Amino acid sequence: MEIKNSVMDEFRLIRRLIASSKSSYPDSKGFIKVPPGDDACLLSTIKRPVITTDTQREGVHFNRKWLTPEEIGLKAVTVTLSDLAASYARPVSLFINMGLPLSFSSEEAEDIYRGVGIGLQKYGCTLGGGNLSDSDHLSLDLFAIGEGHDFIFPLRSLAKPGDGLFCTGPLGLARAGLEALQQNHPHDQNLISFFKSPVARFDASEILANHKVLCVIDISDGLKGDSMHIAQASGVTIELAIDQKDIDPQLISFCSERGIPAQEFAIASGEDYELLFSCPPETFRNIKKEIPKAYPVGKCLPFTGKHMIAPPSALSSFQHGKK
Known part of the structure; x- marks a missing residue:
């Protein structure tokens, strides 16, 4: 059934979408005082509100050939909340504005919200509200509120010369999964799962906060791109280097089959959502004792006149699933 352009059908669909998300009210944390259904959402007082936004556009951030509606909803939640993980904030509430093509069925919209609900439950967050509108392409605009850490708010501008640069987990698997889809290699299902179903690293975030780590960013644009953000904000030069032993064996195998240097591939990849x-x-x-899979990826040097020293590579930078 198609979404009709009428107020009654929009309201009926909104009720079904809220039900599909399986959000419960009042929420267990008591943050939501007035749930979706009114003109606005009423939240209880949050001592240190942390706010982030994200956009997911069909043809730019995802392709419906490769992701089911449920996977689109879950991934949109994950990548938005990942910014809160990188900010040492626990998720409180999420708001979603969704633009739907006229050909999009209400069942597909409900499947997106079912994925949203899986993400909300996974990360202990609630749906605060949202909006629906017609759109030429499927799009999701997300707005998330979190509660910040008691005494630390990490910044990408706080890296210092002498610091090492480290990552909480394997890099390159999401890009390998995307390329497997682009090249029609469905047998690489484990790699594909890293692209389809990333994880927001709230577990690692808590450990880094306990160790008073002051400079953190989540890896969405790739190690090279996000390291550059740190280098520019901190006024340092970052020298990137990944040891072969720290590269996931799945990626080594993937790159070996294609004659690609695995280190270069890991550095140029993106959408890993590990914490850097x-x-x-x-x-x-x-x-390292608490995050055994963490490993060094570089070091911070006094500014040398350029912000990045990285191995030369013929690989292009990561693009967010356009084709």
């Missing part, structure tokens, strides 16, 4: 952070090497040694 800088800290003194002695601090990292303690962090």
